[in-house]
Amino acid sequence: MIVSNASRLHITPAIFYPFPGLIAAESTRHGGVSPVPFASLNLGINTTDGPSNVNENRRRFFETIEASTNQFASSHQVHGTDVLHATEAGRFDGYDALITDKPGLLIGVTVADCVPILIYDHEHKAVAAIHAGWRGTVGGIVTKTLDRMKQQFGTSAEHCYAYVGTCIDECSFEVGPEVAEQFESELKRVDAETGKGYIDLKRANTKQLTAFGIPFAQIGVSPFSTVLHNTDFFSYRAEQGQTGRMLAVIGLKS
Template structure:
């Protein structure tokens, strides 16, 4: 399932896959609607950038307001391109994790990206969620499979009950890599340019394969049709902007109402 078109200069978009779940908040940001000047223009949500902290704080306030989550606590981590997973039970800025899972109503979890793949997962039966940061290292390390395994162990999650969104990232046509990276991916997820001998990796396809291979029904997987490189006007790209740019957020969580209804 491919994602729908982006509204012009919207600060965020909600994956179509999740719109039918009234108990869920899930969205990814764009680069529009913030206060940051160039080169972070304008909705930079990255704490670990050279942008003014006050700008990032205001941008985050605007983003969470736009998704109806102004009062929600938020858990995230300083990401290290690894495969460690945190079971988050309270708000905080953690360190060393590239995926967060929770089943706590009213708590949002999220990851920051600017070319890497954000993946949001919702277990509709056990009412649990996950936010995953999958760059090429995380993808090669099968972090999304590890996250689903952790959800199985922690919540009793079944893959068939899961809905997953593969968010906006660098696309295959733009992700040129050297042989040391290419050799870590199966042939189905890489392409070699006959003229240059360079390899290109499809991170979206590789992560979709991991999800489906784990048992998530293909019809319950949505992939963003946007690219941080091709659609750089709407999204931040670390590669295009030579490392000096903002970050997007992809967040997911159960609404507060679940406390009452549960």
């Protein structure tokens, strides 16, 4: 469990420790200025939190990772599978994954239960940030992003390191039969007593990474859950939609 204190604004995935030229982080909910129900490091632009709060929170977050908001590219996410090759900072629309090989440019995705996936191709110095809810997972957004990296940068699996970030856990992600039927049997569980279905999004997206050929030893998976560790992370489901958003970002230092 994370120690809840104002200094812990983000987590650096251990899988990326060997790469000093890389910035990679996912935020927590600590250390911001937003009031309840967005307490406190709400980084989500599309919330009803005050814009001045979100701007200050973003300034604090980027400062802790030694970056700034004016070198950040993101998108209004639509739970789709489109991938943006980002070449400049800015706020785009309609993409749930971004890729870049431009030094000094950070890319990232906003989450509050969905899975953030960060990828680093250390051979070609290229990165990806992916937002995968159940729709994006079923649509193969991780596979499509890696295919786009291969096309754009020459990325190959053996040179990739990946992080499957903090999201809703399998024991909390109850879904209806119309959703459960879209997942392979190994990725879902039906409670024998209640008949309710549960989906493992971390495992589903990890499977797409390994299917591309990334060695399992080069994949890190967050041990945290937005629901079980709700005091440290925002959860849209646990907080019934009235909550903040986290960022997962990655990029090459200038």
